[in-house]
Amino acid sequence: MQTLLIDPVAFSIGSLRVHWYGLILGLGALAGLLLAIREGKRFGIPQEFFMDLLLLGVPSAIIGARIYYVAFKWEDYKDNFLDVFKIWNGGIAIFGALIGAIICALIFVRRRGYSFWRIADICAPSLLAGQIIGRWGNFVNQEAYGGPVSETFLRGELHLPNFIVNQMNVQGVFHHPTFLYESLWNLVGIVVLLIIRRQKFLRSGELFIGYFIWYSIGRFFIEAVRTDSLAFQGSTGLADFINNTLWAPMTWMGFELGHLDPAYGNIRISQLLSVLFIIAGIILIIVRRVTGRANVRYLDPIVSTKAGVSPTPEAELQTNKTVKSPAATSSKNHKETVETAELVDKSPLTQAQEAEAKQTQVDETPVIKPDTEDKKE
Incomplete structure (x- = not known):
């Protein structure tokens, strides 16, 4: 059967070519922005705040994603330093993007007089929304896919539509649609976050930490199916613990580890970071509760320490419902x-x-x- 490939270029304006990847990432950012603005109105935060945060956060995320990737691929760039800036050739990493965005948000939010944890909670579902949509950019580019599988597995067991099956045919070999696995995992995650953020037991910062825990769980299992992971050479015991012990549930479900080039290492960096984020997130929630640093609830009003910031009518109505004189x-x-x-x-x-x-x-x-x-x- 002939492979149907999607042209990565959506359209051209003269010599300027607009790629589907960029459009999809932009759509993901817009969806996340709208979610944050809508939730921010409940707490009296103007929409301009989130628009400014996005305008600063996106470049910071791209820079962080590129630095992260280059740092673990330095051998490929040390002799051609100018290639570091050729981001259009590929080479970004989601964990690096998150690190860059968080650093930017810490500075920006503090300067506006808000609590970082409160704003991060509002933005947590937005991050998942951006990732749900953004992963389809990998689909168009035929990248970030998993190990080889049979066409029967994609059609008969996963029941995927033709356009996905055909796009997963890379040079005559069908592959795991890991972009789809992660997109669906994040879709379930955003539903979970939207439900629990209305619960009275939720404290400030816990929705954002919960996002990291949820995403890291999915990323840990999906990452090992991929064949393009960043890796390093670690101890054999640690590699065996990650690849065999922790990843065992995927083996029981019939999945196999994706090929990892020994020249890169034996431990996938994203898997190790995922484990660390899960452990750190659970510990952080417990410590903040025990020490009293999480006394503020998610549903409590959000107030800026900067003068001249007045709440919106929606926030005043919400405050009157929850706080009596x-x-x-x-x-x-x-x-x-x-x-x-x-x-x-x-x-x-x-x-x-x-x-x-x-x-x-x-x-x-x-x-x-x-x-x-x-x-x-």
């Missing part, structure tokens, strides 16, 4: 307490004195006799 509550409670004390604390002697006083008032009231005789003129 302390002065009004105190006054009401005081009034009820006084009235209760007056009714309950009266002794029998006081009640008898009141009854006697009422009787005295009745006795002293003058009696008016009716004039029954007619007056004579």
Whole structure:
């Protein structure tokens, strides 16, 4: 059967070629922005804040992704340093992008007077939305795929449509659509985050940490199926623990480890980082709860420490629903307490004195006799 390949160039304007990859990444960024703006309105954060964050965060993410990739592929660039800047030739990594974006957000959010954890919580579903859509850019470019599989596996067991099966035919060999695995895993993840963020038990920072834990779990298992992983040479014991012990559930499901070039190493960097992120995330949640650093709940109002930042009408309405005036509550409670004390604390002697006083008032009231005789003129 002839392989149907999607042209990576969406359209051209003169000599300028616009690639599907860039359009898809832009669509993912836009979807994430809209999600953040919508949730931000609930807390009185203006949409311009998230637009500025995106404009600064995207370049920071690209720079971080490139530095991360080059750092682990330095042997390929040390003799051709100018190739480091040729990002259009490929070579970026998602974990590097996250690191770059987080560093940018830490600086930007603090300068605007907001808590980093509160803003990161709002943006957590947006990150997953961007990754869900962005992975389809890998699909168009026929990259980041997994090891070889049969066409029967893709059509008969996974029941994938023709356009995906055909695009996974790379030079006559069918491959695991790992882009699809990760996209679907993140789709489930965003549903989970959207549900739990409305729960009262959720504390500040935990939604963002939960994003890292969820993504890292999926990335750990999917990464080992790929054949283009960044790797390094580590101890045999650690490699065996990761590839055989921790990855065993995938073997039980019928998956096989993707080929890893021994020249690159025996431990996939993304797998090791995923394990570390999962452990660190769980520990961080526990420590923040135990030490009292997570007393603020996700649903609590968000306030900027910078002057001149006023809440939106939506935020004021939300605040009025969740926070009552302390002065009004105190006054009401005081009034009820006084009235209760007056009714309950009266002794029998006081009640008898009141009854006697009422009787005295009745006795002293003058009696008016009716004039029954007619007056004579």
